[in-house]
Amino acid sequence: MKLNKEDFLRNYHISEADYIKNEIDWDILNDIYIDFKKYKHRYETQADYIADTLRTHKKIHSVKSRVKDPEHLIVKIIRKTSDRKIKYGEDFQFNVDNYKEEVSDLIGVRAIHIFKEDWEDIHNYITNTWKVMEITANVREGDDTQRFDELNIQIQSRKSGYRSVHYLIEFFPTNQKVIAEIQVRTIFEEGYGEIDHQLRYSHDQIPEVLTLNLLLLNRIAGSSDEMASFINLLNRSWTQMEGKYEGIIDYKNKQIKELKDKIEKTTTIEDIEKRDILSSLDNIIMKDDLGNLTENLIKPLKESL
Secondary structure: OOOOHHHHHHHOOOOHHHHHHOOOOHHHHHHHHHHHHHHHHHHHHHHHHHHHHHOOOOOOOEEEEEEOOHHHHHHHHHHHHHHHHHHHOOOOOOOOOOHHHHOOOOEEEEEEEOOHHHHHHHHHHHHHHOEEEEEEEEEOOOOOOHHHHHOOOEEEEOOOOOOEEEEEEEEOOOOOOEEEEEEEEEHHHHHHHHHHHHHHHHOOOOOHHHHHHHHHHHHHHHHHHHHHHHHHHHHHHHHHHHHHHHHHHHHHHHHHHHHHHHHHHOOOOOHHHHHHHHHHHHHHHHHOOOOHHHHHHHHHHHHHO
16 A cells, blocks of 8 residues: 555645655655565564563663554655765665665664663673664763763764663674664653653644753653662662671670570679670670660660679
């Protein structure tokens, strides 16, 4: 089934003037549309494979995969033609032979993680698993980009505040090369990105009131990421502290039990023995990092002597 040109341009808010200016042949677009529909099932299988591979990483919270909708592919081709003409020359046109390599997100996989600091482990996993052609860190102006610079990752500042690290990978499930895009972002960046994406696809130009509120939402999402990371740091520190104190308490309890057993086995406690026991109890208190907690535990024992 072919696309109707007039309905298509109207439904996707594409200007007839822009379409004409780029000298796009509608018959070629229909050929691409039909060809991609024929290959779509094969791409879905490959998308599932990439997604399942990513799901094995313990720091990835969830994975989404999709193959580009055929109509959205045509929209992208129309909108990207002017960029490709700048890159390759005015004679460039998308066609059945070149679109699979020129459109890099026919397969899209999104790996979502919870804490910002988990990104680098996921980054290392991706670069060690596939041949990575390109990495781009999408950031908001003012974000800390030091680690991206250290890893020689291309940085793209987005006025919209969109944040995500994109990887273009290539592999050969058959003798034909397949290019896929993997997006890695936090769960808060995912929420913002989905809202931003829906608005941009439903408006030719986003109204100013929506733009301002999107920027506010972006700041909230960024602050939420920072807060989540801080909570994660506190949790790790608290867990370590609990483990340390539990060890101290177990050690002290063992010492106190040994001393109590010694007292119970002694029928007559001479002054020198009492002083020895009391000194030992005092020594436990002096070494105790829990302070008043152990003091309160030992005080009744001391008074009973």
